[in-house]
Amino acid sequence: xxxxxxxxxxxxxxxxxxxxxxxxxxxxxxxxxxxxxxxxxxxxxxxxxxxxxxxxxxxxxxxxxxxxxxxxxxxxxxxxxxxxxxxxxxxxxxxxxxxxxxxxxxxxxxxxxxxxxxxxxxxxxxxxxxxxxxxxxxxxxxxxxxxxxxxxxxxxxxxxxxxxxxxxxxxxxxxxxxxxxxxxxxxxxxxxxxxxxxxxxxxxxxxxxxxxxxxxxxxxxxxxxxxxxxxxxxxxxxxxxxxxxxxxxxxxxxxxxxxxxxxxxxxxxxxxxx
Numbered sequence: 001x002x003x004x005x006x007x008x009x010x011x012x013x014x015x016x017x018x019x020x021x022x023x024x025x026x027x028x029x030x031x032x033x034x035x036x037x038x039x040x041x042x043x044x045x046x047x048x049x050x051x052x053x054x055x056x057x058x059x060x061x062x063x064x065x066x067x068x069x070x071x072x073x074x075x076x077x078x079x080x081x082x083x084x085x086x087x088x089x090x091x092x093x094x095x096x097x098x099x100x101x102x103x104x105x106x107x108x109x110x111x112x113x114x115x116x117x118x119x120x121x122x123x124x125x126x127x128x129x130x131x132x133x134x135x136x137x138x139x140x141x142x143x144x145x146x147x148x149x150x151x152x153x154x155x156x157x158x159x160x161x162x163x164x165x166x167x168x169x170x171x172x173x174x175x176x177x178x179x180x181x182x183x184x185x186x187x188x189x190x191x192x193x194x195x196x197x198x199x200x201x202x203x204x205x206x207x208x209x210x211x212x213x214x215x216x217x218x219x220x221x222x223x224x225x226x227x228x229x230x231x232x233x234x235x236x237x238x239x240x241x242x243x244x245x246x247x248x249x250x251x252x253x254x255x256x257x258x259x260x261x262x263x264x265x266x267x268x269x270x271x272x273x274x
Contacts, residue, residue, distance in 0.1 A: 011070030
């Protein structure tokens, strides 16, 4: 649970793990008899550490080279369908990107209320703000997120089918087949962080995105290995070169077409996938 909060706050597997470890260290330093609610105590530490880390991270992202994308997270496919659907929505790269528009406290309030279903009184104690201030923060956060949140979400089965059609078109070089699964206003974003080759600006439109994607597959080295995995709750692709993961490719699929493609190539963000 603590990792779930920290990851959704920061969009980073490594930072989330560090925060959970720091939470444990702080927990060990407190006499157990002074803790009234262990869950509330640990959640408060984790959330406040995440808020502080996010403030620093947002400053760093202002000078980040190229596009910044959240770090991909391998997810478990063994959950029941209903539980997976709810889990996947809160883990989606699309939502994590939208959450970047919020300030750290708004992001914490939004996640604690909308994802983890905490009461306002508990959220108030966790973030150190009044209940009224928390309600206002949630109102602003909802407005910012829902303004750009898509009305239609593909099911896991729909996503799986369209993503496979997309990959098949890429592998066989079927440009028309590729354009058929791309929305007219599709956007492709690449995150290399200045440490791997990547497009530094968004690629816009089905014609340009299809040419961009097809070029990437054609340029891939012969020994590259392609592996279908579930990242952030959706069928995705990772590419290995010499046994090392060099690319994570994820998609946002709505109403049978791909609206967003995300290429994570920064090696620092791919290390957990090795």
